[in-house]
Amino acid sequence: MSDRESGARILIVDDEPQIRKLLKVTLHAHRYEILEAGSGEEGVLQASTMHPDLILLDLGLPDIPGMDVLGRVREWSGVPIIVLTAKDREEDKIAALDGGADDYVTKPFGMGELVARIRVALRHVAKSENEPVLQFGELMIDLAGRAVTLNGERVKLTPTEYDLLKVLSSNAGKVVTQRQLLQQVWGGHHHESDSHYLRVYIGHLRKKLEEDPARPRFILTEPGIGYRFLAGD
CATH class of the missing domain: 1.10.10.10 (Winged helix-like DNA-binding domain superfamily/Winged helix DNA-binding domain)
Structure with missing residues (x-):
């Protein structure tokens, strides 16, 4: 694990406490620092004030749609965002990717796959955009x-x-x-x-x-x- 990946700060935006707990325990074991938000508005606030290295964003939030959270964060930040969705429709995945998400994982998901996607996203952003x-x-x-x-x-x-x-x-x-x-x-x-x-x-x-x-x-x-x-x- 590179210096960029080790200790990276990950914001989990999900309204299900049990999902947040599972993610927190697993990602802590991989030496990530975890921030949590149980609503879309809280997620936008945490993203703007805590400057996470990556965001895990549930699309099915209780207050505002996850797509709105995605759009609002993308107005000012290029932070990697992996969307978590219970929707398996291609249209939803395409909309999230075209809306600025870096990747998606469909619930229920394997933790091994999710951690792998996180590592790829962090490695990608760590590379110089001008790498020849x-x-x-x-x-x-x-x-x-x-x-x-x-x-x-x-x-x-x-x-x-x-x-x-x-x-x-x-x-x-x-x-x-x-x-x-x-x-x-x-x-x-x-x-x-x-x-x-x-x-x-x-x-x-x-x-x-x-x-x-x-x-x-x-x-x-x-x-x-x-x-x-x-x-x-």
């Missing part, structure tokens, strides 16, 4: 030179393939929705209905980067939602 080279095992992406190498050999990518890989790898470990990818790679004139563009270009990338494109190691599909680039350990 991204390395994922044998895959290296030189952002300054727009060059990609795999096992020491140059990978030839089209400008669109490179832009797509850059967005995914720069958000390694996070789910990037189809809408976010379309906007960042193709511009605002494309819509979710153009998701076939993504499928085609993701297929091209997998053929060039994966040993077995049918069983990808780098670019995973989040069905109905988007894609996640695996950061590795």
Whole structure:
């Protein structure tokens, strides 16, 4: 565990005391400092005054919707936010991700999975945004030179393939929705209905980067939602 992860301050915003207790005990065991809020308004207040390193946000809060909390925090902070939701609908997950959440976990969730997601989010924010080279095992992406190498050999990518890989790898470990990818790679004139563009270009990338494109190691599909680039350990 890095210095950034060890002792990180995590704010839990959830109205269920038993959930907060479970999270607190588990996360304390992983050496995180814990803050708690039982309502949305309290969560916004704690986020603004206590400056947590990460927020676990339940979407089903009693006073104001979790999506409103997400929006209000995002007005002034880029702190990593993982939403906890009992809703398993794709639309809810997409709305949360497009609204600024970094990741989501569906209740009931495994604590091992949640801790792993927390570590990824903290590692991602700890990396310099201006880091010129991204390395994922044998895959290296030189952002300054727009060059990609795999096992020491140059990978030839089209400008669109490179832009797509850059967005995914720069958000390694996070789910990037189809809408976010379309906007960042193709511009605002494309819509979710153009998701076939993504499928085609993701297929091209997998053929060039994966040993077995049918069983990808780098670019995973989040069905109905988007894609996640695996950061590795």
